[in-house]
Amino acid sequence: MTWQQALAHGYTPDAVVAQIEGGRWTRRGRGVLATFTGPLLPDARLRAALLSVPGPAALSHRSAAALLGLQRSADADPVHLTVPYGSSARGGADVALHRSRAFAHITVDADLPHVAKVHTILDLAVDAPDARQAMRTLTALAAAHRVPSFLVEQAIELRRPRRYLRPLRDAAGLLRDGVGSVLEADWALDVERAHGLPAPHRQAPVVVEGRRCADDLLYAMPGGELVVRLDGWRYHADSRTARRDRARDNAAELAHRARMVFGWEEVHRHPCTAASLVARRLTELGWTGELTRCTSCS
Numbered sequence: 001m002t003w004q005q006a007l008a009h010g011y012t013p014d015a016v017v018a019q020i021e022g023g024r025w026t027r028r029g030r031g032v033l034a035t036f037t038g039p040l041l042p043d044a045r046l047r048a049a050l051l052s053v054p055g056p057a058a059l060s061h062r063s064a065a066a067l068l069g070l071q072r073s074a075d076a077d078p079v080h081l082t083v084p085y086g087s088s089a090r091g092g093a094d095v096a097l098h099r100s101r102a103f104a105h106i107t108v109d110a111d112l113p114h115v116a117k118v119h120t121i122l123d124l125a126v127d128a129p130d131a132r133q134a135m136r137t138l139t140a141l142a143a144a145h146r147v148p149s150f151l152v153e154q155a156i157e158l159r160r161p162r163r164y165l166r167p168l169r170d171a172a173g174l175l176r177d178g179v180g181s182v183l184e185a186d187w188a189l190d191v192e193r194a195h196g197l198p199a200p201h202r203q204a205p206v207v208v209e210g211r212r213c214a215d216d217l218l219y220a221m222p223g224g225e226l227v228v229r230l231d232g233w234r235y236h237a238d239s240r241t242a243r244r245d246r247a248r249d250n251a252a253e254l255a256h257r258a259r260m261v262f263g264w265e266e267v268h269r270h271p272c273t274a275a276s277l278v279a280r281r282l283t284e285l286g287w288t289g290e291l292t293r294c295t296s297c298s
Contacts, residue, residue: 046059053087054089055083055089057082058081058082058108059081059114059115061080061098062080063079065120067114068114070124070141078091078095079095082103082107083099083100086099100159102158105158121152122152122161125171126161128164135167135171136185138168138172149175153172178203180202186267186268192275194275194292194294195292195297196291197279198282201220202218204227206251213244213248215227221285221286222286223284223285225258226278227257228278229262260281271296272294
């Protein structure tokens with residue numbers, strides 16, 4: 001609680017001081033009191049940070065991400081708070097303060113006030129060390145947590161961040177085009193974009209054994225089509241999914257479509273090799289483009 005809350009509950013200033021000096025209460029930041037001793041649990045630490053700021057404030061960035069299940073937060077991390085632009089609030093050793101002109105539009109009034117999920121993802125992307133990592137953060141988190149692309153685009157246009165505005169709009173375009181998982185986002189950035197491969201049709205509809213499904217990536221070339229399936233272990237580990245994938249491969253064969261399969265290892269550890277293999281097959285199918293070298297190509 002704050003000093004003001006203690007006084008409102010009937011304590012006098014002398015009584016508050018007596019509780020502190022007697023070791024029954026402890027000071028926890030500017031004007032904040034803990035009515036117990038010992039370390040603060042995570043929830044109490046967040047509440048203490050919110051109480052330490054005069055006026056409206058909301059958990060944001062990594063703190064909001066941990067609250068919303070987007071990322072984990074270490075105990076040593078400061079508590080990140082966003083306040084309205086123009087607020088006189090100050091940060092501290094345990095509180096990282098951010099200001100936003102859009103405060104009223106991006107925050108959720110809850111038991112623990114926090115920045116909304118889509119805006120938290122945008123904050124994390126803007127905090128990335130470079131434009132490529134900003135794109136990866138935005139696409140991966142939005143895809144993994146099923147945040148619709150139109151909400152991402154609305155958030156970008158509302159906030160119009162000074163850092164990475166164009167790359168973030170580009171990343172939102174990937175989500176709009178059908179990127180639907182972390183693996184697909186990393187493929188789009190590290191395999192396709194980094195090596196100049198043509199853009200595929202994402203989530204291309206296909207009928208398998210009478211059921212409507214979708215192929216991850218479909219490259220349509222003058223001499224035929226190439227289906228690329230991205231086999232993420234998290235979603236392809238059970239026998240039912242494995243059987244469905246085999247049925248999709250067989251359907252591609254019957255439709256005379258070339259097909260290739262890549263997994264987490266190839267996309268993250270050997271993206272240049274994956275790009276080279278796809279480019280070779282696309283060239284056989286009539287692609288006239290040229291594979292480009294990325295900074296990691298040897």
